[in-house]
Amino acid sequence: MLRKVPLIVILGSTGTGKTKLSLELVERFGGEIISADSMQVYRDLDIATAKATKEEQAQAKHHLLDVATPSEPFTVTHFRNTALPIIEQLLAKSQSPIIVGGTNYYIESLLWDILVNTSGDEDLDETGKQLADKKFATMSTTDLHQHLASIDAASANRIHPNNRRKILRAIEVFQETGETLTSKLAEQRKQPGGNRLGGPLRYPHIILLWLRCQQDVLNERLDKRVDGMLKQGLLKELRNFHNTYEGVTVQAYTKGVLQTIGYKEFVPYLMKYNADFDEKVEEYLKAHQYQMPSKEMDEELKDTDLSAGLQLLRNCCDELKLVTRRYSKKQIKWINNRFLASKDRQVPDLYELDTSNVSAWSDMVYSPAESIINSYINGETTEIEPMPKRLHPGADLNEETSNFCSICQRHFIGEYQWTIHLKSNKHKRRRESERKKETSIPNPDIKSS
Known part of the structure; x- marks a missing residue:
């Protein structure tokens, strides 16, 4: 039987033990570790970003640590373009890449075809020159959003008016390619296996391990x-x-x-x-x-x-x-929404491992992970059940529309967030306060006797 060589992904919040498990899996199955952490790509903040120690790095080959200087931005596109060749080389040698990190959109960029390329993406030395026309760099975010609306109304409607990074990226795509980001995304979504979040899975053999921890234990x-x-x-x-x-x-x-x-x-x-x-x-x-x-x-x-x-x-x-x-709660929410609750997305099985009790690590974390991977490699059925998929309450709503609440003076992207806001107590209190103010204003046409 032909043995499968899987891409192993270790997800989880900060402090759940991802580094520990990755080192154990390299020792057991071989392979190399690829860090998927948006801060650990930078040099000089080893303690602050909780990088694997020098001793830990000596136990296994690590990639995507200390590859950029703090004075330059390092985007998810740069990460993807650097990591994908490493993954391909490892798989070609029948070695498993082990992706480890808490920056989930970095991990997404490797698993799915979700990013749009421009000519400037290939040159990491040009990260400060991503816009062909540098005048955009000095424009206000409001003006940038208005400019985006003039060239790509759908993207302007999909991107929050305050999200300068995404606005600039959408403009950059148009400047570099002559096509709108909207049209580029439409091409991705039309691919077999594509969906509203982008294109299909890149690799056929993927194992997702999600390290979980009871919140009170994790907080401590x-x-x-x-x-x-x-x-x-x-x-x-x-x-x-x-x-x-x-x-x-x-x-x-x-x-x-x-x-x-x-x-x-x-x-x-x-x-x-x-x-x-x-x-x-x-x-x-x-x-x-x-x-x-x-x-x-x-x-x-x-x-x-x-x-x-x-x-x-x-x-x-x-x-x-x-x-x-x-941030740890945000990481959990992201995994729930983007991995477990995507209605039409191709998502590999996701296995939950409880790291709350460190003394039970071998029984609760390492042994199950070893069993899952070993069974997959040998084409056997594992007794460990993956997490069930669930339906997101906003799955059937339009997530690419913008709404502005004149009462709260806030923008909301997507019908789901807009619906939540309208039902929120904060919005209701402000709406009632505005109503009272309006009714308390005397009518100048009515004279008091």
Whole structure:
């Protein structure tokens, strides 16, 4: 029997153990690891982006780590164009590529034909020159959206007026190819296996492993990870990065790694203090086992610069914990909607593995993953059931239409989000408030007696 060589994909939120499983699977089945993380492609923020350590990287060959400098943007198109040749080379050698990451739209770009090419996509050195006409780079987002509407009304209707990146991309497609993004997407969708999200699957043999963790357990795990980062040298890493790239922060703050979770939360501290102050903070933290001072402990440092600095640093850490939790929930929502609930999309079987109990890792995570992959390779039926597909409540609604709520002054893309908004308590309260204001305005034609 001809053995199948699958493309193995490990999905999951931050902190669910994706790196650990990927290393175990390489040891068991061979292959190489391809990181699908939009922040780990950049150099210099190893701790902040939770990259595989140097020791872990030495255990297996890793790709797409440290391939761009923080001063340049690295888009999903660049990622796809770099990763696909690696995948093809591995499969040609009958080795399994193991895709690992939490940036799900990066993973989508590899599994499905969903991106539109332009001539500038092939040259990574031209990332800052993606628009043929540079005047667009200085235009306001509102003006850009209006320009897009004049050349590609359907895309303007599909893209949120505030989403500058997607607006620019749609304009770029027209500038580079002479065709609208809408027409390009229509071509993809007409392919056999295409759907409203784009073209068909690229590869016939794919295994999807989704690492899940109980949310309360994951939240505690993520909080401990942040605390552990300080002990690993996070403050020094952030200071070096800030001092190196501070000059590009002003003009490129919304691009690439400058918006990564793990850096932007500490900008208030980094802007206010310097490396000399960092040393005082490090001395304090080291003496206190890297535990941030509580409000009671702050009394010991009352009215000192160190107290204020530690307080600000603690606020930054708390903010990082908060946004990391939010991001983990966003990752889960993306997988549910784009992998499990796509009505007409070709989606490989998705297997859920519970990583909540680390002490039960072998029984709950590694052994099931090994069984799934081994059965697939040998053409056998695994006893482990994949996750059932479900129907998204907005599956039959038009997701490429724009609506504007004049009461809340907000735009909504797609009928599903628009319907949710109209039913929301916030919208209803504002609508009622507007109604009361209108009824309370006296009619000048009615004279009081």
